[in-house]
Amino acid sequence: MSVLVVAEHDNKNLKSSTLNTISAAEKLSEDIHLLILGNKIEDLAKSSKSIQLVKKVIFCDHEKLENQIPELSSPIISNLAENYSHILAPSSTFGKNLLPRVSAQLDVTQISDIIGIESQDTFIRPIYAGNAISYVQTDQKINLMTVRPTSFEKCEEVGGDAVLENITFIDSEAKTTFVSREVSKSDRPELGNARVVVSGGRGLENSDNFKLLYDLADKLNAAVGASRAAVDSGYIGNEYQVGQTGKMVAPELYIAVGISGAIQHLAGMKESKVIVAINKDLEAPIFNIADYGLSSDLFQAIPEIIKELDLLNQIES
Amino acid sequence: MKVLVAVKRVVDYKVQIRVKSDNSGVETQNVKMSVNPPDENAIEEAVKLKEQGHANEIISVSIGDDKSQDVLRTSMAMGIDRSILVKSQNTLEPLAVAKTLKKIIDKEKPDLVLMGKQAIDDDSNQTGQILSALLNWPQGCFISNLKIENSKVFISREIDEGIENLETSLPAVLTCDLRLNTPRFASLPNIMKAKKKPLETIDIDTLGIDTSSKIKTLKVIEPPKRKAGIMVNDVKELVQKLKYEAKVI
Numbered sequence: 001m002s003v004l005v006v007a008e009h010d011n012k013n014l015k016s017s018t019l020n021t022i023s024a025a026e027k028l029s030e031d032i033h034l035l036i037l038g039n040k041i042e043d044l045a046k047s048s049k050s051i052q053l054v055k056k057v058i059f060c061d062h063e064k065l066e067n068q069i070p071e072l073s074s075p076i077i078s079n080l081a082e083n084y085s086h087i088l089a090p091s092s093t094f095g096k097n098l099l100p101r102v103s104a105q106l107d108v109t110q111i112s113d114i115i116g117i118e119s120q121d122t123f124i125r126p127i128y129a130g131n132a133i134s135y136v137q138t139d140q141k142i143n144l145m146t147v148r149p150t151s152f153e154k155c156e157e158v159g160g161d162a163v164l165e166n167i168t169f170i171d172s173e174a175k176t177t178f179v180s181r182e183v184s185k186s187d188r189p190e191l192g193n194a195r196v197v198v199s200g201g202r203g204l205e206n207s208d209n210f211k212l213l214y215d216l217a218d219k220l221n222a223a224v225g226a227s228r229a230a231v232d233s234g235y236i237g238n239e240y241q242v243g244q245t246g247k248m249v250a251p252e253l254y255i256a257v258g259i260s261g262a263i264q265h266l267a268g269m270k271e272s273k274v275i276v277a278i279n280k281d282l283e284a285p286i287f288n289i290a291d292y293g294l295s296s297d298l299f300q301a302i303p304e305i306i307k308e309l310d311l312l313n314q315i316e317s
Numbered sequence: 318m319k320v321l322v323a324v325k326r327v328v329d330y331k332v333q334i335r336v337k338s339d340n341s342g343v344e345t346q347n348v349k350m351s352v353n354p355p356d357e358n359a360i361e362e363a364v365k366l367k368e369q370g371h372a373n374e375i376i377s378v379s380i381g382d383d384k385s386q387d388v389l390r391t392s393m394a395m396g397i398d399r400s401i402l403v404k405s406q407n408t409l410e411p412l413a414v415a416k417t418l419k420k421i422i423d424k425e426k427p428d429l430v431l432m433g434k435q436a437i438d439d440d441s442n443q444t445g446q447i448l449s450a451l452l453n454w455p456q457g458c459f460i461s462n463l464k465i466e467n468s469k470v471f472i473s474r475e476i477d478e479g480i481e482n483l484e485t486s487l488p489a490v491l492t493c494d495l496r497l498n499t500p501r502f503a504s505l506p507n508i509m510k511a512k513k514k515p516l517e518t519i520d521i522d523t524l525g526i527d528t529s530s531k532i533k534t535l536k537v538i539e540p541p542k543r544k545a546g547i548m549v550n551d552v553k554e555l556v557q558k559l560k561y562e563a564k565v566i
Binding site: 070071074092093094096097098099100101103104105107108109110111112113122126127128129130131132133134135136137138140173174175176177178179180181182183184192196220228231232237238239244245247252253263264270273274275276287288289290291292293294295296301304305308309312 | 328330333334336343355410411412413415434435437438439440441442443444445446447448449450451453455456457458459461471474475476477478479480481482483484485486489494495496531532533534535536537538539540543545546547548549551552553555556558559560563565566
């Protein structure tokens with residue numbers, strides 16, 4: 001049977017989470033179809049034909065789909081469902097907002113945030129903020145799943161030659177209208193996708209001090225993250241939060257600065273390859289999972305790290 | 318306006334959970350249980366809507382065994398007027414939870430349904446969205462701000478890119494983020510008063526819905542443990558280790 005992947009995008013480009021989700025789909029079927037719902041997306045649909053694993057790109061182009069209102073997009077997915085054994089979407093706020101509606105429309109139970117695929121009907125997902133791992137099996141007619149992007153490699157964007165299919169928009173009543181979106185502009189890498197993440201916690205004490213972290217992040221070409229405490233205190237926006245109710249990250253290097261390491265935060269970053277913790281409190285639980293711990297005042301340590309990195313660069317160049 | 322809040326009883330967020338030795342699940346006996354944290358935000362928001370004069374009746378619903386009465390009493394101590402416990406011995410999947418809530422909503426006819434965006438035990442993040450689809454009501458997920466003006470509903474949603482602002486109308490289903498508000502502590506007099514507030518019990522079998530499990534849990538295991546690494550003495554050592562040992566910079 002074929003597998004349908006619902007694309008996450010901004011009407012111009014696919015989000016990298018879509019590429020991770022396609023890789024997950026590869027473990028289920030060779031016949032992967034990518035569904036793009038949006039406004040003025042014909043170019044996006046055409047460029048997506050080259051994604052290596054995708055056999056068919058299905059797109060629905062309509063102005064009402066501009067802002068991804070799930071009341072409008074979910075019936076289109078449900079309408080295609082009978083052709084597929086599995087329907088996958090990234091486990092981002094996009095996928096979380098959308099796929100459960102499809103589950104209601106199809107009367108099947110969705111499996112959220114899978115981190116592994118054992119077979120066609122058996123999947124692995126974290127529960128309790130990743131403090132337990134559950135193996136679940138289902139014999140439903142259609143398997144709906146959201147996929148944790150960091151658990152699957154991104155697939156190649158080139159090398160494929162998919163068929164393009166344009167489907168007509170099915171209008172449905174939606175009482176919800178889009179007002180605005182407040183998106184922070186940054187030249188730094190995307191948090192969910194960065195090779196290095198520098199995260200700050202309550203230890204930063206205020207939003208001005210986050211500038212220290214930005215300087216360090218820029219030296220390392222890193223994304224910036226934060227603990228819930230830092231976001232709650234208003235030091236930085238919610239889109240930077242790493243943790244159980246924020247973003248999941250798994251970079252090569254995660255530097256936790258002034259973060260104590262509550263289990264809810266660890267849930268979002270403990271799959272990182274190398275973890276560095278900088279905290280003046282030696283008892284901070286973050287040290288229990290850090291590969292390298294530095295017990296030091298971050299206001300001294302961060303400028304020193306920047307200086308050391310500059311020195312290294314000088315030696316190399 | 319009538320507001321209905323859905324509340325789940327979960328292992329307290331501070332408890333370090335333990336996987337059962339037979340790998341059948343997570344130990345929930347003899348551990349501290351509490352209101353699911355974002356459900357507390359939903360309760361708080363309902364109480365605020367009543368205080369502001371938007372709501373005239375606020376009720377809470379939970380699904381579970383008799384012990385789930387305690388989270389309903391907590392909600393009433395925070396200001397909820399009355400509660401309904403749908404008694405079920407089995408743990409329900411989100412689809413079944415939403416179907417159960419729909420039955421209660423068909424009867425109670427609230428104008429607004431609030432609940433937490435996800436339960437911190439199974440982390441599914443589905444019930445509000447499913448319920449909204451079953452009712453064919455607007456959905457607003459992961460909200461961090463709510464304003465109601467002349468039956469118009471303005472919400473701010475926390476999304477991966479930042480904040481999304483939407484306008485919708487009642488009736489609606491909204492799921493709450495932890496940043497929506499700061500839940501109040503129940504005072505001792507209010508805890509005493511809550512004991513006298515009405516708590517209705519309904520047996521789930523009387524609702525006539527399929528609540529059977531569609532997903533079988535084969536096993537639950539502990540995640541691979543990260544072993545603690547080393548403490549470095551100073552910044553110089555840290556940078557050297559990252560460069561030449563871990564080779565990540």
